[in-house]
Amino acid sequence: MDTADELLGPLLDGHARALARAISWMENGHPEARKLMAQFWPRLGRAAVIGLTGAPGAGKSTLTDQLARLLRSEGQRVGILAVDPTSPFSGGAILGDRIRMGRIAPDPGIFIRSMATRGALGGLARATQDAIDLLDAAGFDTIIVETVGVGQDEVDVVSCVHTCCVLLVPGLGDDIQAIKAGIMEVADIFVINKADRDGVEQVEQELEAMKSLSPPKAWDPPACRVMAFQGTGVRELLAAIREHGAWLRGSGGLERKARDRARLRFDSLLAEASVRRAKARAGDRIEALIDAIAKRELDPYAAVEQVLTG
Amino acid sequence: MDTADELLGPLLDGHARALARAISWMENGHPEARKLMAQFWPRLGRAAVIGLTGAPGAGKSTLTDQLARLLRSEGQRVGILAVDPTSPFSGGAILGDRIRMGRIAPDPGIFIRSMATRGALGGLARATQDAIDLLDAAGFDTIIVETVGVGQDEVDVVSCVHTCCVLLVPGLGDDIQAIKAGIMEVADIFVINKADRDGVEQVEQELEAMKSLSPPKAWDPPACRVMAFQGTGVRELLAAIREHGAWLRGSGGLERKARDRARLRFDSLLAEASVRRAKARAGDRIEALIDAIAKRELDPYAAVEQVLTG
Numbered sequence: 001m002d003t004a005d006e007l008l009g010p011l012l013d014g015h016a017r018a019l020a021r022a023i024s025w026m027e028n029g030h031p032e033a034r035k036l037m038a039q040f041w042p043r044l045g046r047a048a049v050i051g052l053t054g055a056p057g058a059g060k061s062t063l064t065d066q067l068a069r070l071l072r073s074e075g076q077r078v079g080i081l082a083v084d085p086t087s088p089f090s091g092g093a094i095l096g097d098r099i100r101m102g103r104i105a106p107d108p109g110i111f112i113r114s115m116a117t118r119g120a121l122g123g124l125a126r127a128t129q130d131a132i133d134l135l136d137a138a139g140f141d142t143i144i145v146e147t148v149g150v151g152q153d154e155v156d157v158v159s160c161v162h163t164c165c166v167l168l169v170p171g172l173g174d175d176i177q178a179i180k181a182g183i184m185e186v187a188d189i190f191v192i193n194k195a196d197r198d199g200v201e202q203v204e205q206e207l208e209a210m211k212s213l214s215p216p217k218a219w220d221p222p223a224c225r226v227m228a229f230q231g232t233g234v235r236e237l238l239a240a241i242r243e244h245g246a247w248l249r250g251s252g253g254l255e256r257k258a259r260d261r262a263r264l265r266f267d268s269l270l271a272e273a274s275v276r277r278a279k280a281r282a283g284d285r286i287e288a289l290i291d292a293i294a295k296r297e298l299d300p301y302a303a304v305e306q307v308l309t310g
Numbered sequence: 311m312d313t314a315d316e317l318l319g320p321l322l323d324g325h326a327r328a329l330a331r332a333i334s335w336m337e338n339g340h341p342e343a344r345k346l347m348a349q350f351w352p353r354l355g356r357a358a359v360i361g362l363t364g365a366p367g368a369g370k371s372t373l374t375d376q377l378a379r380l381l382r383s384e385g386q387r388v389g390i391l392a393v394d395p396t397s398p399f400s401g402g403a404i405l406g407d408r409i410r411m412g413r414i415a416p417d418p419g420i421f422i423r424s425m426a427t428r429g430a431l432g433g434l435a436r437a438t439q440d441a442i443d444l445l446d447a448a449g450f451d452t453i454i455v456e457t458v459g460v461g462q463d464e465v466d467v468v469s470c471v472h473t474c475c476v477l478l479v480p481g482l483g484d485d486i487q488a489i490k491a492g493i494m495e496v497a498d499i500f501v502i503n504k505a506d507r508d509g510v511e512q513v514e515q516e517l518e519a520m521k522s523l524s525p526p527k528a529w530d531p532p533a534c535r536v537m538a539f540q541g542t543g544v545r546e547l548l549a550a551i552r553e554h555g556a557w558l559r560g561s562g563g564l565e566r567k568a569r570d571r572a573r574l575r576f577d578s579l580l581a582e583a584s585v586r587r588a589k590a591r592a593g594d595r596i597e598a599l600i601d602a603i604a605k606r607e608l609d610p611y612a613a614v615e616q617v618l619t620g
Binding site: 275 | 344347348351352353354355565568569571572573575576577579580581583584585587588589596599600601603604605606607608609610611612613614615617618
């Protein structure tokens with residue numbers, strides 16, 4: 001499996017090793033990555049993509065695993081991407097943790113991957129998109145993208161899933177709620193986890209208050225009570241996710257999201273490719289220019305101008 | 311103050327309105343921004359730049375305000391940049407909060423700005439760098455950059471300040487500590503805030519354990535106990551920050567950081583300028599290409615290739 005031609009077959013058959021390799025190829029810019037993408041691109045668009053986001057401790061992994069189990073029991077194949085932009089230096093920690101905890105038994109119908117890579121330009125969002133596409137091409141029925149829900153990369157990620165679920169927990173402080181302010185606006189479903197705790201009504205009231213202050217949306221995001229650890233309410237949540245999916249399909253939302261994703265992808269690849277070209281043209285001069293900027297002999301715009309026109 | 315020439319004088323004199331306008335110009339890519347940068351660039355390099363990072367609720371704003379007050383009492387002029395990558399949709403929230411809370415009385419020697427803008431390419435990190443430079447050029451003696459400490463943007467920001475302080479609080483859960491794993495490695499000083507709480511020794515022990523597992527560093531980051539709300543330990547923290555500053559100056563670290571910042575700046579401006587050029591060349595074709603990608607008629611690499619070679 002060292003060429004795109006060799007990898008494509010096992011990838012489309014959904015073999016875990018082929019999938020893992022393909023994701024790494026895309027992440028690392030393997031010479032064959034581009035060819036592989038050209039080959040799988042026409043096959044995309046079948047999988048349902050669910051985003052699950054919330055503060056640390058909100059119960060994302062537990063809920064992800066419960067949803068995955070439920071979908072497995074229906075015979076679906078499920079891909080899980082755990083996005084962690086907070087571990088730029090220690091990639092792979094989450095995956096390690098998940099394996100150690102053994103919450104999901106080895107099962108060829110489930111593929112888990114931790115996305116914690118430090119990339120150059122919008123790296124994490126793009127790597128996650130690539131992984132979603134590869135899982136889609138590999139025939140996974142549902143893909144769950146689990147994120148901490150902070151940072152621009154993650155907003156880019158969750159704004160591209162089909163259904164974005166935002167996890168809240170009763171009794172967390174104001175600061176914690178504030179963290180999610182940005183992500184609130186992309187929520188398709190609110191999930192109130194640990195719903196046996198005091199304060200669940202208060203969270204619901206706050207959500208209603210927030211919604212009443214916002215301009216009305218074509219899709220009114222419902223709030224689902226869940227106890228992920230006990231598995232309570234997970235079936236109802238899945239039903240709500242599917243209702244949103246049906247609404248998306250019926251309202252042209254799926255095409256709109258596909259366009260958003262296409263734009264994000266195009267912009268990020270264009271940035272990468274243009275920078276690569278400009279740097280290749282400039283060659284050794286780059287280091288001297290950076291030196292001159294640092295010594296304040298040359299301002300950054302002037303340096304860029306030299307590279308682009310030189 | 312509608313041209314760079316008109317703005318430069320008031321900016322270098324440190325006028326708040328000129329500063330605010332200049333920051334906005336840089337953020338929005340105002341036509342005169344480039345000229346302004348060329349004019350102030352040779353004047354940089356005087357300010358001390360302190361980063362303050364930690365989870366929500368760790369007490370960053372309180373500590374920032376205490377440090378600012380202390381520096382003001384020494385006659386310094388202090389710039390505060392509150393970076394919040396979690397509010398991409400609701401920029402300016404923090405600044406509003408701060409004004410409402412009125413923790414810092416109106417004082418021409420203090421300039422506060424919230425950085426929550428959604429940018430195109432590495433937008434937040436670059437906007438923050440621009441604001442640091444403008445405050446530096448405007449003669450502010452110390453610039454405090456306050457961040458939640460998550461996300462790639464923020465790692466980029468704090469790796470460029472002179473002294474990065476990481477705030478910890480006794481008794482926060484494992485998940486919260488995990489958030490900071492990425493930022494730990496760029497810490498120059500650990501600040502244990504709310505040091506009257508149970509568990510302060512445990513945090514210190516964990517820090518020691520973490521340090522003993524890491525490769526030895528040229529600068530061994532100390533841990534300072536602080537009670538920001540009461541103001542206890544702030545003077546000692548400032549002394550530690552200055553000790554680190556002296557070490558930086560003596561060890562060539564200041565030049566190294568200037569180079570890192572120059573590279574970040576150059577890379578991001580180069581990306582922006584190359585994309586702008588490529589898109590200008592492609593013109594109306596861009597939308598048709600994005601459409602074709604979304605409909606899976608064309609893969610993203612092929613689309614980018616068409617723009618760059620067309």
